[in-house]
Amino acid sequence: MDLLAIDNIMKKYEYRHYNIIGILQDAQAIENYLPEEVLHYISEKMELSLTRIFDIATFYKAFSLRPRGKHIIKVCCGTACHLSGAVSNIDQIKRVLNIQEGQTTEDRRYSLETVNCLGTCALAPVITVGEEYYDAVNPGQVEKILKDHDSMSDE
Numbered sequence: 343m344d345l346l347a348i349d350n351i352m353k354k355y356e357y358r359h360y361n362i363i364g365i366l367q368d369a370q371a372i373e374n375y376l377p378e379e380v381l382h383y384i385s386e387k388m389e390l391s392l393t394r395i396f397d398i399a400t401f402y403k404a405f406s407l408r409p410r411g412k413h414i415i416k417v418c419c420g421t422a423c424h425l426s427g428a429v430s431n432i433d434q435i436k437r438v439l440n441i442q443e444g445q446t447t448e449d450r451r452y453s454l455e456t457v458n459c460l461g462t463c464a465l466a467p468v469i470t471v472g473e474e475y476y477d478a479v480n481p482g483q484v485e486k487i488l489k490d491h492d493s494m495s496d497e
């Protein structure tokens with residue numbers, strides 16, 4: 343982990359304790375998760391207790407202490423998406439990537455997560471891959487969506 347980048351983040355937030363969430367968000371953006379060494383480093387540099395930092399990092403679902411892929415696949419499993427086939431889409435993603443929900447591919451390219459609602463229920467079932475949004479997804483589209491995303495992100 344590039345601790346210089348973490349220094350720059352803390353500097354940007356002026357080492358203010360009340361900015362800890364922003365600091366953790368920016369730190370997580372580097373590798374898509376918060377390595378333990380980073381939490382220790384932030385604790386030491388900001389003179390903020392490690393317990394407090396762990397409390398925050400484990401309270402918010404947006405933070406992950408486990409390594410995650412470069413691209414996070416979020417499958418909506420809210421009521422509308424569930425009724426429209428979200429489970430079949432999850433099964434297909436698991437099959438294509440050979441991972442289970444909450445896991446990351448060996449090459450750390452993708453992680454698979456579920457969410458409760460992405461806010462566009464009328465377009466169910468919906469998934470996001472990184473920053474890209476896909477609606478009315480069916481299992482037959484999953485492989486193409488991932489391939490398209492691969493080629494987009496390699497550019």
Ligand code: FES
Pocket residue numbers: 418419420421422423424458459460461462463464466467468
């Ligand atoms: S339930 Fe899936 S977007 Fe709302």
